[in-house]
Amino acid sequence: MNIGTTQDENAGKAIGKRTVLMVLGALLFTLPLHGQQISAAPSAPGPLSTPSITGPLQASAPVIFDGGPLGKLDLDGIVSGMGLWQGNHIPGDNPTQPALSNGQVFIQKTTGWWQFYVQAGAYNILALGTPFLSTEKAITNLYGPVPVAYLKLASGKNTSILVGALPTLMGAEYTFDFENMNIERGLLWNQENAVNRGIQVNQTLGKFTASMSWNDGYYSNRYSWLSGSLTYTNGPHGLAFVGMGNLGQTVFQTLATPVQNNGSMYALIYTYTKGNWIVQPYFQFGNVPTNRKIGVVQGASTRGGAVLVNHTFKHGFSLSGRGEYVASTGSAAEQAVNLLFGPGSAGWSITLTPTFQYQRFFTRGDLSFVRATSYTPGDVFGPTGMNQNQPRGVIEVGFLF
Numbered sequence: 432m433n434i435g436t437t438q439d440e441n442a443g444k445a446i447g448k449r450t451v452l453m454v455l456g457a458l459l460f461t462l463p464l465h466g467q468q469i470s471a472a473p474s475a476p477g478p479l480s481t482p483s484i485t486g487p488l489q490a491s492a493p494v495i496f497d498g499g500p501l502g503k504l505d506l507d508g509i510v511s512g513m514g515l516w517q518g519n520h521i522p523g524d525n526p527t528q529p530a531l532s533n534g535q536v537f538i539q540k541t542t543g544w545w546q547f548y549v550q551a552g553a554y555n556i557l558a559l560g561t562p563f564l565s566t567e568k569a570i571t572n573l574y575g576p577v578p579v580a581y582l583k584l585a586s587g588k589n590t591s592i593l594v595g596a597l598p599t600l601m602g603a604e605y606t607f608d609f610e611n612m613n614i615e616r617g618l619l620w621n622q623e624n625a626v627n628r629g630i631q632v633n634q635t636l637g638k639f640t641a642s643m644s645w646n647d648g649y650y651s652n653r654y655s656w657l658s659g660s661l662t663y664t665n666g667p668h669g670l671a672f673v674g675m676g677n678l679g680q681t682v683f684q685t686l687a688t689p690v691q692n693n694g695s696m697y698a699l700i701y702t703y704t705k706g707n708w709i710v711q712p713y714f715q716f717g718n719v720p721t722n723r724k725i726g727v728v729q730g731a732s733t734r735g736g737a738v739l740v741n742h743t744f745k746h747g748f749s750l751s752g753r754g755e756y757v758a759s760t761g762s763a764a765e766q767a768v769n770l771l772f773g774p775g776s777a778g779w780s781i782t783l784t785p786t787f788q789y790q791r792f793f794t795r796g797d798l799s800f801v802r803a804t805s806y807t808p809g810d811v812f813g814p815t816g817m818n819q820n821q822p823r824g825v826i827e828v829g830f831l832f
Contacts, residue, residue, distance in 0.1 A: 432625045432649060432687060479505060481548055482537060482579075483598075484610050486709055486741050487749035487786045488793055491831050501540060508536035509609050511829025513555070515563060518822045519812035524562045530555045531566045532827055533609060544586070550579040554607055556625075558616045559780050560772075560801045560821065572686040574626050574650065578606075589635040597631055599624045600642055600660045601673050603700050603713045603739060612709070612741045612751035613784045614797040614825045619735050619755050622691060622717050622770070624649040627656065638664050648677055649692035655679030667705035673698045682725045690768055693727065694719035709741040719768050731761035731768050751784040763807055773807020791832060797825040
């Protein structure tokens with residue numbers, strides 16, 4: 432989603448009244464109506480598969496309540512806050528920042544030929560190499576108070592159709608921090624889209640799962656994107672190929688719709704999950720072609736790879752790590768489009784995340800370091816944009832319900 436190339440660098444740290452009201456409203460919505468009892472679902476001994484969580488956090492079993500004409504509904508959610516320290520912050524940013532990282536509820540119908548999923552509330556999307564964005568601004572400038580919501584038609588045992596605001600098929604990391612191994616999303620994730628609106632068809636054939644989607648790419652509200660994925664799973668091994676591209680072009684850009692909306696992207700992702708280990712290496716390629724009509728004087732591409740690892744220990748402790756490298760083509764002399772830290776720049780990062788979870792309570796911390804190379808002066812870190820390094824520390828405390 433490339434927050435760094437379009438983000439308001441003067442974003443304040445205050446959550447504000449609007450965010451607080453959104454969170455309170457979301458939480459009040461989870462209360463029983465007219466004395467109706469909500470209890471743990473006897474038919475749901477474990478957590479639901481949506482929203483997807485890679486680990487190490489473990490969701491709780493949902494509660495179930497009677498939705499009247501909608502039937503039985505499942506409900507769970509998360510409330511968490513975080514504190515950030517960063518070095519070499521840019522003007523308008525601060526070295527320390529507090530934030531409500533999550534105040535979300537997930538309501539879904541998981542039975543019958545028609546189902547639905549609604550994710551509502553407050554969220555903060557913190558990514559490496561980009562300035563801090565307050566929770567209020569994240570909601571307002573990105574995906575609104577209901578970032579993901581869709582209708583699901585289960586047309587067959589192995590076939591489903593989704594319509595609405597959908598999680599992207601692209602990438603190894605998810606949009607919201609509780610879904611991932613690390614609190615901060617990485618440099619490669621920042622090249623991808625996060626949420627798109629459209630229609631998606633899923634089909635499972637034995638060990639293969641295929642998905643195809645017609646959507647608006649980087650949340651552009653221009654429905655000209657085609658996305659697809661093919662995943663093969665065999666025991667602890669999984670291999671996925673994902674591709675997406677814009678069949679049209681637009682000059683429209685916002686914080687959620689960067690210049691990458693006019694390009695294409697491909698990823699190859701391997702996942703090994705067995706026992707206490709999750710190991711996930713992947714390669715990613717993105718391209719934005721030359722198109723002077725929309726202001727891209729010279730196109731450019733990015734190539735990168737990452738390895739994500741998580742190991743779970745006893746008594747609720749785990750340790751996750753991520754290492755990644757990404758480079759872009761082009762040069763300032765040929766006026767190539769900026770996809771990273773200036774035309775032709777590159778960067779690498781390393782992140783360590785220790786986590787402790789006891790039942791529904793969790794606490795975890797990120798220690799990360801980003802280094803930019805071949806950068807354009809003024810496009811990196813520090814008060815003058817000339818420092819190529821940025822260390823960060825993040826701590827998050829929360830409750831899954």
